[in-house]
Amino acid sequence: MAGQKRVLLLCGDYVEDYEVMVPFQALLAYGLSVDAVCPGKKAGDICRTAIHDSLGHQTYSESRGHNFALNATFDEVEAAKYDGLVIPGGRAPEYLAMNGSVIDLVKKFEDLRKPIASICHGQLILAAAGSVKGRKCTAYPAVKPALIAAGAHWVEPETMAFCTSDGNLITGATYEGHPEFIRLLSRHWEPRYLVLASEFCSYVGVVINVIFIGLHKQYSKTLHHLRSCNFLLGVFFLLTRWMYASIDTVPYSAFLADYMEDYEVMVPFQSLQALECHVDAICPGKKTGDLCPTAVHDFEGDQTYSEKPGHKFTLTADFESVDASSYEGLVIPGGRAPEYLALNEKVIQLVKEFMESAKPVASICHGQQILSAAGVLKETRNKFLWAFSAHS
Template identity: 65%
Template sequence: MMEQEAPWMTLSWSWHIAPLAPIPRRGEASRVQSVQAWLAWSSAKSGACVGEVSTATATATAAMTAKKVLLLCGDYMEDYEAMVPFQALQAYGVSVDAVCPGKKAGDACRTAVHQPTGHQTYSESKGHNFALSATFDDVSAAAYDGLVIPGGRAPEYLALDEKVLALVRKFSDAKKPIASVCHGQLILAAAGVVRDRTCTAYPAVKPVLVAAGAKWVEADTMKKCVVDGNLVTAAAYDGHAEFISLFVKALGGSVAGADKRILFLCGDYMEDYEVMVPFQALQALGCHVDAVCPDKGPGDKCPTAIHDFEGDQTYSEKPGHDFALNASFDGVDASSYDALVIPGGRAPEYLALNEKVLSLAKGFMDNGKPVASICHGQQILAAAGVLQGRRCTAYPAVKLNVVLGGGTWLEPDPIHRCFTDGNLVTGAAWPAHPEFVAQLMALLGIKVSFA
């Protein structure tokens, strides 16, 4: 069957494809348009071929809505706390604009990786470069249904910006949902919108919130979330699953078909975003998600790699978060799971040498269960011999693996483009997460709708 052009093919993104590596380009439209275009296009099709799902499965995915959310960004906001809600909400069909004072659409904010490392407070290292999708001076609270405020160090200086505070007050006065995590509540305190409101935050923010008149709720774990009317607060990114779920509910959203069990195949130096974004996005829907790694057990951690595009001939690498596993590889019963997700990064190149890993991946494919693989993850599928006759994409440098493995190569142009071929969803890199998660949701029959 000839490949058919879908609507998202005409939508631009912030990378051009070079022969082997994407090169950054600034100033493009919101990615959610491509997700919504794909959902509309796929629902009109029948059969399951490239870039398609059947009408039945397409109607069981995230519903297109007019919901629109603003993400308030700044330099050295926490890496996960910006990208996870940004991409998860888009995967659910919500339009998200990311803005930063003093910057315009296409500019980048540097992010920070914050995590406990055994010292008296968290450590910090440089994260990804986060591309903004709108211009701060052009936005109006009236155009949005909700506001998300990431934590990290950005709120320290954003809380001094009167334009930021005025914007937050407009959302609060209109009683629109506001979701703030970690240090983001510093902005709420400075805006004067937490008096007599029950909320939590990263523990170090307690004195400021108490002084601002908030009713403080101690975070017994870093997963703590609190709801008070239109206000959703969380202690840290550990609580993203509940945090995002509560925000979706505050926006009038509901989820159907999420009673699924999903397995993540992890390894050391998998890409940071490529594991955490889909992991928490699926958890937020209500799915049971297990993450395993050969020779490791629940509670063990996998170091991750931050892969970014910084003007060189290939991507750069920086250390990412340590990702905590929650299940044992040796104890996995593949028959108990509905789908398999394979993150990219550098882990797949050595996992592809592990016969148990290959057998696991082959089992999911042979049984027709959904398999979603991104970036270098397709190295595992090629080594498992399951790409023969399948149409798929991957990070451009993995084209050799795909072609030699018998697959039909589909160019990821633009880089956020994903494809569904039967039970297989493939993407090229982490910018593709909104489409990647949305297409997996379609195969699983998960639907997000808004009142």
């Protein structure tokens, strides 16, 4: 695509699971080209990710995450050909900060004054490259001494969702701040790549509420140049189709439950939040603030996918308080959760209410088990129903 913005995503083994995939797929769905690279690896190779969670101990826990597939080769990268750099956190930055090629690459982006967005432990690389001297930045609290030693103006994170910016430099504390992190980065490019409510609401005149089982969203913008073949693209397609079909209030909904697939819940959840959506995540039998354990599903050469424990996902609303009439769309993640949600009469009734109202429904992977149980797959040409077979 002529004029398409290009972003470089700097990866390494045991990069944090969410911190690599959420910006990767979100930026793709917003219409940018994203190259994921790792020193010593080439396109098609994988980076093992790490799942970091705060479970009430003195520091975060860690477990194995997904196998993240690279789509470009590090040795072929030229900073001048990109419009921005994203540095995820996790444990990868600890050793990438000692790699001369990585440091040289970061310095080139800095010399060119191109946007650099780094999160969590990623700022260790910025410190090693001298990119934080005299600059305002934040990070995971344990990174504070290294940043101060490198001359940074440390900004204490008020919460783990805190982000800040200083010129071309965007920094965040943890993946909890992805919505603001992605939004701050996207503001460096043309509005067509991420149209904010304040810039587009007066033209479109529409408000969308999304319930992402669970999603309630205040959505006051639209998207252009959606191009990636992933679930998020489908969700955005549904949103924009609805927006152009009716200039009325538009709301959404999505079902969450124990052992939904890790990426299939967080990627659309935070990507829509980055568009200034207010998202209500709900689960039958649970309430606001409760946790849902997720599952990491990967194809690793066996006859079927493997499963590993994923992050703990925090719900943002009560299932019993949901009224389908208050929403205009439904998102259903996959994983193992749909196997038993498909047996829940309240879940089935809610899906039927969305379909009978001709409201957009986006379901991925095993989520279609719920659609099947609700009897809504018979009309496969329904323009408001999009179903997907994989999370990548």
